Amino acid sequence: MRSRLFGVVAGVAFAVAVAAVPVIAHHSFAAEFDAKKPVKLRGTVTKMEWINPHSWIHIDVKTPDGKVEQWMVEGGAPNALLRRGWNKNSLLPGTEIFVEGFQAKDGALRANGRDITFPDGKKLFVGSSGIGAPDERPEK
Amino acid sequence: MRTPLTGALAAGLLTAGAVCVPPLRAQVPAPAVSKPISTYSVPRTPWGDPDLQGVWSSDEEAGVPFERPRGQTKAKVDGTELEALLEQREHQRAGTAPTIGGVTGAGPVHWYENWGRKSARTSLVIDPVDGHVPPLTPEAQRRQERRPRAGGSFGAGPFDQPDDFSLYDRCITRGLPSVMFPAIYNNNTRIVQAPGSIAFTYEMIHETRVIPLDDRPFPSDRIRGYLGEARARWEGDTLVVETRNFSEKTNYRGAGATLRLVERFRRVHKGLRYQVTVDDRHTFTRPWTAALNLSPGTGLFEYACHEGNYAMRNMLSAARAAEAGRKAQ
Numbered sequence: 001m002r003s004r005l006f007g008v009v010a011g012v013a014f015a016v017a018v019a020a021v022p023v024i025a026h027h028s029f030a031a032e033f034d035a036k037k038p039v040k041l042r043g044t045v046t047k048m049e050w051i052n053p054h055s056w057i058h059i060d061v062k063t064p065d066g067k068v069e070q071w072m073v074e075g076g077a078p079n080a081l082l083r084r085g086w087n088k089n090s091l092l093p094g095t096e097i098f099v100e101g102f103q104a105k106d107g108a109l110r111a112n113g114r115d116i117t118f119p120d121g122k123k124l125f126v127g128s129s130g131i132g133a134p135d136e137r138p139e140k
Numbered sequence: 141m142r143t144p145l146t147g148a149l150a151a152g153l154l155t156a157g158a159v160c161v162p163p164l165r166a167q168v169p170a171p172a173v174s175k176p177i178s179t180y181s182v183p184r185t186p187w188g189d190p191d192l193q194g195v196w197s198s199d200e201e202a203g204v205p206f207e208r209p210r211g212q213t214k215a216k217v218d219g220t221e222l223e224a225l226l227e228q229r230e231h232q233r234a235g236t237a238p239t240i241g242g243v244t245g246a247g248p249v250h251w252y253e254n255w256g257r258k259s260a261r262t263s264l265v266i267d268p269v270d271g272h273v274p275p276l277t278p279e280a281q282r283r284q285e286r287r288p289r290a291g292g293s294f295g296a297g298p299f300d301q302p303d304d305f306s307l308y309d310r311c312i313t314r315g316l317p318s319v320m321f322p323a324i325y326n327n328n329t330r331i332v333q334a335p336g337s338i339a340f341t342y343e344m345i346h347e348t349r350v351i352p353l354d355d356r357p358f359p360s361d362r363i364r365g366y367l368g369e370a371r372a373r374w375e376g377d378t379l380v381v382e383t384r385n386f387s388e389k390t391n392y393r394g395a396g397a398t399l400r401l402v403e404r405f406r407r408v409h410k411g412l413r414y415q416v417t418v419d420d421r422h423t424f425t426r427p428w429t430a431a432l433n434l435s436p437g438t439g440l441f442e443y444a445c446h447e448g449n450y451a452m453r454n455m456l457s458a459a460r461a462a463e464a465g466r467k468a469q
Contacts, residue, residue, distance in 0.1 A: 026308065026309070026311075026344075026445070026451075027292075027293045027305075027308075027309045027451045027452075027455070028292075028293035028294045028309075028455075029244040030244045030293075030294075031293040031294075031297075031299065031455040031458060031459075032244075032293075032451055032454045032455050032458050033244045033458075034458075035244055049448075051447075051448035052442070052443050052444050052445045052447070052448050053311065053443070053445040053448060053449060053451070054448075054451065056450075074451075075251070076248075076251030076325070077251070077325050077326065077443075078441070079253070079325055079326050079343065079441040079443060080251050080252070080253040080324070080325030080326070081251065082441065083253050083325075083438065084251065084252075084253060101244070102244045104454060104457075104458065105457075105458030105459075105461045105462055106454070106457040106458055106460070106461040107461065108457075110454065112244055113248070114244065114248065115248055116248060123248070
């Protein structure tokens with residue numbers, strides 16, 4: 001039975017969701033990826049798909065037992081990446097990247113790219129200095 | 141904002157002063173004309189309408205809260221107060237960015253097109269003057285309790301079918317007037333004019349509204365749409381767009397089919413001033429207004445969002461996986 005309390009709680013939850021929605025992304029990564037399955041992937045780019053609403057970066061990841069897993073990493077919106085300085089040469093096949101994110105809830109080899117860096121720690125964004133983009137996380 | 145009433149009153153007083161005490165006329169202060177006279181005149185189309193054409197962005201207003209934070213009393217700040225405010229905003233955004241929308245975050249902030257903007261405004265809401273959206277009516281509160289799913293993918297679900305997601309998740313529309321307000325990317329609107337009509341294309345989702353400017357009446361209220369039905373007119377150099385006949389599926393802060401919007405676009409020296417008055421007596425206890433200063437944008441890119449919307453499929457398969465996990469327990 002749906003109680004009145006549930007209705008009130010749902011109403012409040014809705015109000016919070018509505019208040020938050022206008023400033024965030026097109027859809028929730030949390031609905032797609034599992035917060036309980038954090039992944040750290042070091043892989044080699046095989047393909048970058050510049051598709052809307054979000055780009056997909058394909059990488060080959062070597063597992064400790066020598067196998068190669070093909071992962072897809074959900075990236076930023078193509079329009080935003082273009083305006084932030086990316087171009088077709090930013091992630092050429094063969095580039096090694098380090099991805100921190102969360103795996104798909106359905107167990108597929110998909111992850112969101114919460115943090116993407118080159119192995120030397122440089123941020124992926126090309127030309128990010130001097131445009132006001134802070135590091136993604138506070139200094140550790 | 142000067143209302144028609146105060147304008148009429150001022151004009152009336154000036155006239156009275158002019159008629160009753162002519163010797164003092166030169167000394168009567170005339171507030172309406174004592175302001176510095178702007179030398180700016182709006183550009184015009186070949187057929188004489190104010191020219192609003194171009195691509196306009198709301199990026200510069202990024203970071204300004206929709207409603208004014210508690211404790212802040214000024215609509216705009218400057219000097220050291222502004223520096224402190226901008227620093228606080230940047231820290232707040234950098235701190236919350238990794239977990240926007242939940243633990244998984246919304247991607248690194250270097251994907252955010254509108255990062256680092258420096259508006260001195262403290263709220264996008266300008267009326268009421270306290271910068272707060274008026275409370276919902278009791279009727280609207282009851283309505284909201286009956287439709288708890290409207291948070292879309294950012295809500296709690298359940299997600300059993302595409303209809304359980306928001307129109308924004310589904311690449312249908314970000315909705316009016318939300319589409320005008322800054323998100324983390326795609327904050328551009330293209331305006332194209334022709335004699336008798338004006339068109340707006342919104343980069344986010346990429347829908348276009350073609351609005352008549354020729355005094356034709358609104359259609360029957362049985363004709364409804366996600367973007368409603370709109371009619372435009374000029375009030376001096378200001379374009380006024382009135383929109384009603386919204387679909388029942390519309391949900392702007394709780395307002396649906398009875399929502400009525402009045403948008404105003406006015407060319408200013410370096411950009412456009414945008415205002416929208418939200419009026420729905422079935423939802424809000426009084427009409428209210430939000431405003432944006434739009435600046436020249438960098439052009440519009442395609443956003444064929446629906447075609448690549450794998451997220452819909454992924455979110456549904458994620459919900460099925462979660463369901464199977466619950467059953468197995």
